[in-house]
Amino acid sequence: MLDKMAATSRPTERATTQVVSARKLSLTFETNDGPVHALSNVDLDIGKGEFVSFIGPSGCGKTTFLRVIADLEQPSSGEISVNGMSPGEARKARAYGYVFQAAGLFPWRTIEKNIALPLEIMDYSAAERAERVRSTLELVNLTGFEKKYPWQLSGGMQQRASIARALAFDADLLLMDEPFGALDEIVRDHLNDELLKLWARTNKTICFVTHSIPEAVYLSTRIVVMSPRPGRVTDVIESTLPAERPLDIRESPEFLEIAHRVREGLRAGHSYED
Amino acid sequence: MTGLGDRFIPVMTILLGIVAAWYIGAYALNAPFQRGLNERAGETPGFVEFVGQTMSQPKPTLPAPHQVAVNFFENTFLRSVTSARSLVYHAWVTLSSTLLGFAFGTVLGIAIAVGIVHVLALDRSLMPWIIASQTIPILALAPMIIVVLAAVGITGLLPKALISTYLSFFPVAVGMVKGLRSPEAINLDLMRTYNASKAETFWKLRLPASVPFLFASMKVAIAASLVGAIVGELPTGAAAGIGAKLLNGSYYSQTIDMFSALVAGSIVAALLVTAVGATGRVVERAMGARPA
Amino acid sequence: MSNVLRDWQSSAALVLALLSIVLPLTDAGSVGLKAVLVLLVITAAVAAIAVRAGLLLVVILFVGAHLAAWLLLQSLGGKTGMAGPSYYFLLAAAWLLAWRLVTVLSALKIDNRAGDLAIRLGIPLLFGIWVLILWEAIVRGAGVPFVLLPPPSAIAARIAGSVSTLAADVNQTIVKAVLIGYALGCTAGFAAAILADRFGFLRRGLLPIGNMVSALPIIGVAPIMVMWFGFDWPSKAAVVVIMTFFPMLVNTVTGLAASGHMERDLMRTYAAGYWQTLASLRLPAAMPFIFNALKINSTLALIGAIVAEFFGTPVVGMGFRISTEVGRMNIDMVWAEIAVAALAGSVFYGVIALLERVVTFWHPSIRGG
Numbered sequence: 001m002l003d004k005m006a007a008t009s010r011p012t013e014r015a016t017t018q019v020v021s022a023r024k025l026s027l028t029f030e031t032n033d034g035p036v037h038a039l040s041n042v043d044l045d046i047g048k049g050e051f052v053s054f055i056g057p058s059g060c061g062k063t064t065f066l067r068v069i070a071d072l073e074q075p076s077s078g079e080i081s082v083n084g085m086s087p088g089e090a091r092k093a094r095a096y097g098y099v100f101q102a103a104g105l106f107p108w109r110t111i112e113k114n115i116a117l118p119l120e121i122m123d124y125s126a127a128e129r130a131e132r133v134r135s136t137l138e139l140v141n142l143t144g145f146e147k148k149y150p151w152q153l154s155g156g157m158q159q160r161a162s163i164a165r166a167l168a169f170d171a172d173l174l175l176m177d178e179p180f181g182a183l184d185e186i187v188r189d190h191l192n193d194e195l196l197k198l199w200a201r202t203n204k205t206i207c208f209v210t211h212s213i214p215e216a217v218y219l220s221t222r223i224v225v226m227s228p229r230p231g232r233v234t235d236v237i238e239s240t241l242p243a244e245r246p247l248d249i250r251e252s253p254e255f256l257e258i259a260h261r262v263r264e265g266l267r268a269g270h271s272y273e274d
Numbered sequence: 275m276t277g278l279g280d281r282f283i284p285v286m287t288i289l290l291g292i293v294a295a296w297y298i299g300a301y302a303l304n305a306p307f308q309r310g311l312n313e314r315a316g317e318t319p320g321f322v323e324f325v326g327q328t329m330s331q332p333k334p335t336l337p338a339p340h341q342v343a344v345n346f347f348e349n350t351f352l353r354s355v356t357s358a359r360s361l362v363y364h365a366w367v368t369l370s371s372t373l374l375g376f377a378f379g380t381v382l383g384i385a386i387a388v389g390i391v392h393v394l395a396l397d398r399s400l401m402p403w404i405i406a407s408q409t410i411p412i413l414a415l416a417p418m419i420i421v422v423l424a425a426v427g428i429t430g431l432l433p434k435a436l437i438s439t440y441l442s443f444f445p446v447a448v449g450m451v452k453g454l455r456s457p458e459a460i461n462l463d464l465m466r467t468y469n470a471s472k473a474e475t476f477w478k479l480r481l482p483a484s485v486p487f488l489f490a491s492m493k494v495a496i497a498a499s500l501v502g503a504i505v506g507e508l509p510t511g512a513a514a515g516i517g518a519k520l521l522n523g524s525y526y527s528q529t530i531d532m533f534s535a536l537v538a539g540s541i542v543a544a545l546l547v548t549a550v551g552a553t554g555r556v557v558e559r560a561m562g563a564r565p566a
Numbered sequence: 567m568s569n570v571l572r573d574w575q576s577s578a579a580l581v582l583a584l585l586s587i588v589l590p591l592t593d594a595g596s597v598g599l600k601a602v603l604v605l606l607v608i609t610a611a612v613a614a615i616a617v618r619a620g621l622l623l624v625v626i627l628f629v630g631a632h633l634a635a636w637l638l639l640q641s642l643g644g645k646t647g648m649a650g651p652s653y654y655f656l657l658a659a660a661w662l663l664a665w666r667l668v669t670v671l672s673a674l675k676i677d678n679r680a681g682d683l684a685i686r687l688g689i690p691l692l693f694g695i696w697v698l699i700l701w702e703a704i705v706r707g708a709g710v711p712f713v714l715l716p717p718p719s720a721i722a723a724r725i726a727g728s729v730s731t732l733a734a735d736v737n738q739t740i741v742k743a744v745l746i747g748y749a750l751g752c753t754a755g756f757a758a759a760i761l762a763d764r765f766g767f768l769r770r771g772l773l774p775i776g777n778m779v780s781a782l783p784i785i786g787v788a789p790i791m792v793m794w795f796g797f798d799w800p801s802k803a804a805v806v807v808i809m810t811f812f813p814m815l816v817n818t819v820t821g822l823a824a825s826g827h828m829e830r831d832l833m834r835t836y837a838a839g840y841w842q843t844l845a846s847l848r849l850p851a852a853m854p855f856i857f858n859a860l861k862i863n864s865t866l867a868l869i870g871a872i873v874a875e876f877f878g879t880p881v882v883g884m885g886f887r888i889s890t891e892v893g894r895m896n897i898d899m900v901w902a903e904i905a906v907a908a909l910a911g912s913v914f915y916g917v918i919a920l921l922e923r924v925v926t927f928w929h930p931s932i933r934g935g
């Protein structure tokens with residue numbers, strides 16, 4: 001009961017410390033087949049310490065929204081701030097870590113050198129680098145694989161290493177773009193569990209893009225449901241699940257209830273005829 | 275339109291830059307000789323007149339672009355194509371041995387590739403040598419092939435064509451081995467499920483799959499073939515051909531002639547590579563490839 | 567019977583050996599040697615057909631083929647052009663046995679790595695040796711005129727006898743012209759590629775030109791360079807610089823574009839600068855392309871330097887030696903130079919290939935993934 005209260009109290013905290021704040025955010029790509037409205041009038045606030053999932057069919061703009069936060073795409077209109085700064089300033093201040101769909105580890109670097117990569121670029125001292133590599137590898141349970149090359153590791157381990165790489169420089173915001181999409185379900189369950197523990201330990205703000213309803217419900221404090229043509233937010237669902245979430249919570253009626261609401265939201269925003 | 279402008283403007287700018295640098299270079303390289311000439315003649319021309327003189331020497335160290343252009347134009351369009359001074363004539367001589375050698379080389383290359391793909395013993399014994407042979411400066415063989423064949427009475431087109439063959443079969447063989455092996459395992463497995471014979475697999479799967487590789491390596495091969503034909507003309511002091519023109523130019527320091535021979539060779543090369551490329555596109559499109 | 571068909575090489579060798587009993591070996595050969603030869607080939611062929619596989623078969627074929635070849639060459643003595651029909655029959659039989667040997671070796675599956683490597687190297691080596699054996703045996707047996715094609719043994723003798731001349735030529739052509747020109751040309755091409763990468767306008771202008779130039783007969787600038795820079799090595803190095811510049815430029819520019827979008831986005835999220843991204847992502851990703859250019863250029867550099875020497879040199883250098891000795895009909899010296907050039911070219915290429923394995927160990931083509 002106490003847990004539940006702690007979880008539901010989070011949205012009130014976010015009013016005080018906004019990490020991401022978007023107002024009337026739109027982004028249109030010009031293509032040969034005419035303009036594509038990837039984002040249309042998106043309003044969203046994400047508070048400190050939240051775990052927000054973005055879910056929706058392909059083309060709904062969930063990845064684009066994440067890329068706008070990361071200053072990898074420029075919005076056509078509207079406003080967005082990250083940590084109270086423009087995305088560009090936030091990027092230059094190294095305010096976030098980004099985890100891509102694929103691990104994207106550099107094959108010519110060992111695991112430890114891969115994790116040290118952002119630290120090298122950000123001019124950390126050698127001693128500091130070694131310490132952070134050690135502690136983040138421990139965080140993702142990869143201790144002992146420092147000297148391996150990425151191609152010597154399984155897909156799940158590679159993705160864990162790429163999460164470690166995003167955590168290494170201790171940004172408060174973690175942007176994750178379908179990080180487990182390419183993994184099989186057994187590995188994915190395991191990594192979901194680990195990610196929750198990691199979030200609890202580090203108290204980071206996480207924006208998580210996925211196309212899996214169970215994954216979104218299991219992980220999030222809030223679920224943002226999006227729909228395509230034009231890409232927009234159709235529903236925002238607050239999770240009533242406790243902060244402590246064992247894997248078998250996914251069979252509880254509460255979980256199924258939230259999943260049902262997400263499914264309804266997806267159905268409302270998206271006609272399957274097109 | 276924007277795509278065209280994107281490429282056209284930078285390319286033209288760089289080409290103009292090269293021409294400008296060429297003019298400056300022509301002035302700088304030809305000036306010392308001209309200065310000496312004027313001193314001996316006791317003349318002191320003004321700067322503009324002096325620049326003009328450096329651009330109109332009969333045997334300049336570096337001919338100015340317009341000198342080359344005029345020479346090229348005269349020897350290409352204003353002479354009968356049968357004249358020994360016509361560049362068209364020389365280009366034709368080189369072109370004929372290039373094409374003959376290229377034809378031999380392509381056939382030989384394909385034959386070797388088919389053998390390597392189908393006979394394990396050939397694959398393991400020949401393939402390393404094919405790769406090693408790429409590292410050998412085979413052009414060094416050119417003078418010997420020409421002179422030795424001349425000693426047994428074979429002269430003219432064939433020895434030059436043989437050098438072209440030698441240079442052009444390597445890229446074709448290597449490219450075709452890659453191409454014939456390019457079908458994926460699932461496609462080969464599919465043919466196995468049909469109980470297709472080796473020959474059927476070859477004609478229906480391997481050969482069609484290798485076509486893009488064939489044309490890509492034929493582009494390399496025809497350029498190599500032309501180099502072979504030109505170099506093949508050097509050692510005999512051949513009377514005709516682009517290589518002969520270069521050699522004669524170097525004997526008599528006729529730099530303008532040498533440069534226009536180079537221009538002719540480059541145009542032939544560009545035309546040949548373009549022709550092979552265009553044929554490749556037509557064939558690939560006829561076979562249902564998506565236009566790139 | 568099925569064995570006879572499957573091992574058609576040995577069966578054919580057997581038939582050839584039987585045929586050669588009734589035909590003369592050489593015009594003045596000894597009957598005893600011929601008997602030994604025929605017996606050897608027949609024994610080896612029959613044994614090969616009987617023994618289906620395994621190490622014993624390899625040994626039988628190896629000894630049979632090579633001993634027969636050696637005896638055949640002995641049978642000629644010092645004379646050339648004396649070979650009779652059975653000489654060629656037995657040569658063909660020995661060659662067929664060697665072919666069978668290669669076929670057996672190719673099909674052999676060996677588990678340990680050292681054995682596998684030995685076979686992978688041994689098969690092409692056998693092929694090379696048999697090219698030399700056939701060359702030697704046919705040239706000497708048929709009495710091919712020396713100026714047309716000298717036997718390998720004469721070329722080897724020539725190499726052994728003119729080490730100092732060859733060394734001087736290598737020093738002039740390879741150590742000076744090739745290495746200096748190669749280093750300059752590759753460095754300049756690389757620097758130009760970085761510039762072209764930094765300034766998009768330059769890249770869009772240079773790349774089409776570079777692609778076109780790579781198809782042109784650049785070797786034609788050789789006489790002009792000789793005219794400008796004189797007869798000694800600088801003119802050859804200049805030709806090498808021009809020939810190696812464009813392949814390096816085009817490959818490096820292509821390679822710098824080879825890193826993935828995701829990886830470049832990653833560097834962007836770190837707010838990494840141009841040079842940081844270049845050093846930690848784009849140059850490593852470009853390395854396979856750069857090494858491709860280095861390998862292409864190693865061949866081009868040798869060709870450029872040797873051909874440029876045809877247009878004039880001081881009285882030393884590989885190209886000079888080739889063109890003058892051809893004129894004097896000293897064809898064995900020409901072959902000696904070509905052998906040395908081939909060796910130098912292979913070593914040059916091999917060193918770069920080895921370096922490539924060390925630097926791009928991670929690339930799927932190297933790690934075999």
